[in-house]
Amino acid sequence: MSHPLLTWADAALPEMLDDLEHLIRCESPSADLTAVARSADLVSAIGQRRLGFAPERLVIDGVTHLRWRLGSPAPDAPRVLLLAHHDTVWPIGSIETHPYSIQDGVIRGPGCFDMQTGLVMGIHAAATFADGRGGQLSNAAITLLVTGDEEIGSPTSRALIEQEARGCVATLVLEAAGDGPDGRPGALKIGRKGVSNYRVDIIGRAAHAGTEPEKGLNATVELAHQIGVVLGFADPEAGTSVVPTVAHSGTTTNTVPARASFMVDVRAHTVAEQARVDEAFARLTSHTGATVTVSGGVNRPPLETSAAEGVWQRARAVSKDLGLELADAIVVGGASDGNFTAGVGVPTLDGLGAVGGGAHADHEHAYVDEIAPRTALLVALLRDLLAG
Incomplete structure (x- = not known):
């Protein structure tokens, strides 16, 4: 019998795919501040529909970031930071040369892998706590932070990211998964240079x-x-x-x-x-x-494996409870905003977003059948971390 979280995620998949299509079609190259603001409008609308309330809109040096805070406002309440970005590397017009499509279970389109799929997963996972399906947040909290300049080094969002991370139980980064040691996609990332x-x-x-x-x-x-x-x-x-x-x-x-x-x-x-x-x-x-x-x-700073090991072990445990098999975790050369959260001493696990490949490349793609189970894993991990 399927785990209730997997059943929920399977039922939510059509809505997640609908949200994803809208995000991919709304192009958001980092250097185009008008496009990033327009993308933030869309992310805000999607998040408000799923979470039930609008985010704080934080504009820093013209770059638009979004923040949702759910649960207890108490400063000592256990909190997890869900970290995502809505900017992409793809210039305006890329949707014409790299059109959105789903064929044979493969999603294609600018930013589908890095990282619009992970962003949608994060919104829907957080939504389960907003309405109580994922768990109650009377004595715990979740922050969903969606930044607008990750692809160019996070010049305006770094301080915001570090501020939100401090004091958190953990940060879960919704960047895409990587290829495991055996070459199979879907590995979580426990280290970044x-x-x-x-x-x-x-x-x-x-x-x-x-x-x-x-x-x-x-x-x-x-x-x-x-x-x-x-x-x-x-x-x-x-x-x-x-x-x-x-x-x-x-x-x-x-x-x-x-x-x-x-x-x-x-x-x-x-x-x-x-x-x-x-x-x-x-x-x-x-x-x-x-x-x-x-x-x-x-x-x-690096995301050293010591910062990720504890959260990684908990992810492995909850995945087994769901009946999922995770590939061995990996260490990669590329950086993410998870480097910043690990740098301020917060346990950080990365690669919890899309499974697929081709980031920034013509063959960028994500796998449909991985979205629901990975979103269920995200909810289960949030539950576990917030329960202590």
Whole structure:
């Protein structure tokens, strides 16, 4: 006999798919603030219909975020943060080139996997507590926070996310699941690398490359040296990657370059590794006599596995009660807003949204038959966490 939560989720699936179609068709590229505001209007309307009340609308530097708070207002009440975003990477017009469809159980359309499906699941899971089907919140609380700038690094929402997370029992991140160790989709994420970004600027001295190159100070030569030094900061055994990306140097083919710069992407599993690399960048010195300046630093702390392990074990236990089999959890290189919540010391489990693949790519897709059981899992996990 099917678990009552699975029965409920199966019955709710048509409504979830209807909400999802509307969200996918309402395009929301992060940099288009008008589009993000329009998307927030739609998310607000869907949430009000399902939860029974409108969210707080939080506009920060023009970016629209939404917050629903359910249950006890007592500051000491156990609270879980459901964390989602409604912005996508897809530019306006993508719905024409990548139309919404469901065929053979596969959903396609811009943002279906990252992360409109997870957002819909979060709304419907929270709704079960709003009307009492999921459980009573007289002595507990849930916050559903939906941000509008995750895809560009959460510049306006980071402080809001950290504020909402502090004091919570746990944060459940509705980003999509990943591929498990055996390649099967659907793995929850118990670790994400932290991200640091650096810019190295070099100032040399220009001169004519043909008549008096000796009077110049070649910024390109210094750039080449510094790239070699920076590559040495990586530690493959620790999982720390240091990748020079965008580089610029010089002005014309017959001029000794006076200026150069390059960007570096750093990913690390631990705070200690982030700090080690940050200190190494601070010690960069010139090889040729050119001026070397470093800017940037840590963008997102890592979601270390220690922050996720307890919630992951509870997710495994409640999944067994539902009769579901979860794949082994994974650690991934990409970051999410869960990095911020783990960074302020809150237990965090990620990847509780869509099952599918192709994030940001032409083949982005999500599987219909995974939506109901994963939403039931979300409700069961919320119950468990709030019950202590």
